[in-house]
Amino acid sequence: MEQKTVRYRVLDPRAKAPVYATPGAAAADLCAVLDAPLTLSPGERTMIPTGLAIELPDAGCVALLYARSGLAVKHGLTLPNCVGVIDSDYRGEIKVALINLGQEPYTIEPGERVAQLCIAPVWQAAFVPALDLSDTVRGAGGFGSTGKV
Template sequence: MEQKIVKYSVLSPLAKVPAYATAGAAAADLCAALEEPLTIAPMQRVLVPTGLAIELPDAGCVALVYARSGLSIKHGLCMANGVGVVDSDYRGELKVPMINLGTEPYTIAPGERVAQLCIAPVWQAAFVPAATLNETERGAGGFGSTGK
């Protein structure tokens, strides 16, 4: 698998370097840089620090922060904003906005894996007005679904 250099700065002695769990993993784990456990009540939102900042190699990529599947399915812990977007020119601390959609409080332990960081290619669109758009078999039908 191709690798590109992503520089990082440690902003807290509690930070852990993002790590891929397996050779085929698409995203690296982000860990909570906490001094003490953090309990999140049902429907509560929190911003979990990672103690890290990153420098993406160029404007042709983006860092995406996703929820961890196990935390979301077992405990209802999800990203409060769905997916975090880290632009190539951002240099601040990576923080994970989380919400507890479960029915029980959940306690995040210091150093616990709380999210996944995926680096992906991206390009900016040149939006151009058009009087008509090309027709497709689907057309305008089934917004939010293919209808199948």
């Protein structure tokens, strides 16, 4: 798997470096930097600090934050915006917005892995106004228009 260097700065001595859990992992785990355990009640949202800031290698990269699948499936803990976008020119602390969509309170422990950080290529589009768009089989159909099976 190709690697690019992503520099990171430790903003809090309790922060843990992003780590890929396995050699084939697409995203690195990010850990919570908390003074004490934090309990999220059902429906409650919070921002979890990671104590880290990153420098992406160039403007052709984006860092994407995703929920950890185990937390989402087992406990309903996910990102309220589904995916967090960290632009290549952002240098502030990475914070993870979490919401508890589960039925039970969930306690986040200091140092717990709370999100996944995926670095991906990206490009900016040159948006050009048009009077019409090319025809496709799908056309303007959306929201289930291609069928269920």
